[in-house]
Amino acid sequence: MRSLTRTLALLFLALPLVGQQTAPAPAKAPAKPAAQKSVTPAKPGAAMPAPGASPAIALRGGRLLTITHGVIENGVIVMENGKITAVGAAAAVSIPKNARVIDVKGMTVYPGLIDSRTQLGLTEIEAVEMSNDLVEASEEIMPHMRVEDAFHAESELIPVTRMNGITNAVVTASARDTLPGQMSFIQLAGRDRDEMLLLRSFAMPLNFTGAQRRRDAGSRFPSTRMGLATQLRQAFIDAQDYAQKWTEFEKKSAEPVKDDKDSKDSKDKDKDKDKGKPAAPKRDLKFEALAPYLQGKKPVVLTAEESSDLKVALSLAREFNLKVILGEVTYATNMLDEIAATKLPVIVGNIFDTPKNGTRYDSVYTLPAELAKRGVKIAFASYDSHNSRNLPYEAGYAVAFGLPYEEALKALTINPAEIWGVADQLGSLDVGKTANVVVANGDPLDVKTDVKQVFIAGREIPMTSRQTQLRDAYSQR
């Protein structure tokens, strides 16, 4: 028993990034953080063609929104083995002989869009409680909860969403808890969840919006912001103490055992072999989960709406040297310069949130433009599940209210890819990246535009969902 505990403890200390993987892990869980970073789909199953063997497809004649190197009219993009292998003007790209060529003349081609905060895979029918795995409301501090443990890869919501050109998303528990658990980065197609969960427990939301107060019937601690902040601070301190204990234990364990003068008898010596060695501290999954965040190795998505809350949350983050991505800041319009000065990226709040009393009707609509103007790197998020498909129109509306068009596109593609650490794989039409490519009959941000075809990891995704099936069934009556 003891040696097993010790082995686990050592593993934890050696690989603090993946503390949670010392627990019974899913069979296909990546063994090392390096593997987690990869967004190449895991080994293929029998049902789908292997990414490694996916046939070459060339999209010819479209208007390519590359994101990173401008717009290419009459362009060609080649996808092979799940990757983009060529991008350029039709005249400049030679299409491989074995490639299937699809004419996309008149179409707009762009990289798959990324929704930076959704609950896809955690809910099916909102009002049916048994179909929800949105948050563990029994406790406020749940960093050891992992979205990947609940992610429902076969959700009917996923085909509905990807048909609108959203190919990747950050799945997050709902914001009812201060620390509701760690996020997953998903791809919206794959044979099962192992293939769809590209990154597991790679970041953690820290919510400080007031919605975490326990003020329901039978109100209990923490029922105020003071309570929430104090509880959080205590949790961080406890986790630091815990890590310290393990460090000390590890240090002592490494020291050679000193001879015990009182037991020279060989018989006793054997019996007291472990005497003098330190006892391993009791393991605590919650504190282990916090370790990589307190070490600044994984980012915390610090989410607040009001400037007063943002100040508190930011000071807590500084106190514990957290690596921060900001979330929402919807009503913090009086501290936009201060936000810009932090140089932190922002996952902007849903711009369709209702403006506060005493503000102009467009005070929330203009938030993305105001942030971008100050040089803040922004990304859009739906903060939704069923309506995640409408993410591009949020960006479009932000353009109507002053956000430059190019910035809006970036905030759905390369910006979130950079923020989430996957820009080497996603977020633009560039050679070597995962072939998540969307073909639409117009501007991706316009409501009227129809997405005609989505490719995920180079595979042609069937453009069907439960909704198209109902449409087709009842169209024939």
Added chain:
Amino acid sequence: MLHGKALFSRVGLLGVCGLALATNALAQMSQKPAPVDTVIKNGTILTVSHGTIENGSILIRNGKIAEVGKTVNAPPNARVIDATGKFVMPGIIDAHSHSALDGDVNEATSPVVPHMMMVDALDYTDKNIYHALAGGTTTSLLLHGSANMIGGQAVVIKHKFGLDRDELLFPNAPRSIKFASGENPKRVYGSRSQLPSTRMGNFTVQRAALQEAKEYLRDWDAYDEKVKKADKDAKPPKKDLKLEALADVLRGKVFVQIHCYRADEFLTEIAMAKEFGYKLRAFHHGLEVYKVADKVAAAGVGLATFSDWWGYKVEAWDAIPWNAVMSMRKGVKVAIKSDSNDFNRRLNQEAAKAIRYGGATEEEALKMITLNPAWIIGVDDRVGSIDVGKDADITIWDKHPLSSYARVEKSIIDGDVYFDSSLPGYGLPLWKGGPMSGGGGFGSDDEERR
């Protein structure tokens, strides 16, 4: 009912003096300035009823549209609104809203409350009236919620944010009553172990209430008959506000607006209306109308629906974004509505989805937020299109309103500019200051949706 009548006559007395150019009119109520005509010049006019007029003009006189065309005969002193490069369309009409009611959406203490009057809960200072106005919405039907099989009676408002309450009321708008079926009444009363907790229970409650009203009506008709024959022994039955309201439904004096999701429920509601002899005006939400659209069309019932909301509860699980267009193609009059403090700020975007999902034409899409909801409310003879004689409820946009990038520049109601985005501050030229109330929230009767 009497209540409503009295209010409307008061509106008549106060009046909104047509074009009394706001500032002065309010400051110098004693000297009523002579009304001045307004001309909107040189815009792309989306009339909704008769196509698009490029470089067209609209003459507004006494709050009404006096002329529309390539050219109009504007008097030299007319106030000019230059719409060069702009798009002009009728004010947007929302056929399903619970905004500006300060949360008093459901009197959920009994499943039959036809005598509740939403006007009694109207918070005319609610900021959402302004937010929606700034998104081009000029008329809304504020309905009772869906907790009850038979809810209260709606109030129709024009979004004249900043004026007194009675000036927001749409004059002489037809009365509408809210019915509801399905999960909401089941949940509300079932959770208290009361009737109804099933769909059988729902319709039993509805049928029983209508039966009671039928007998009440019979008693009153008998009394009226006796009075007509000068019968001195005629004794009036007891007046009962609840049954009186339902009797008016049976008399055909009130539009019935039904919150209803499932295909089987549409058919039950149509059958019950036939059984008791009243007319249904529209199904609201109606996310499955596409399944039985021919029957809904044949019954002459309209549809006020979401563009693409789905999955928030079991009865919304079969929702598809093609519902609006599929139903329209079968002859149903379809409106896209908000049911929300968010969507009533951008119904133009929601209507544009009808182009994407099902290939509606631009005019068909625009009808879904103008003429069709006007018909559902029963005011299509007065608003909903840019036609001579109609109220001058007009919105001016910087781009085509069905574009994702379009913004409202001006919202005009009865010829007065109530919202102007070029103004600093709130952009409300007629707002006199004072409270701006209202919380966040969704303003919806399906509170479980978010």
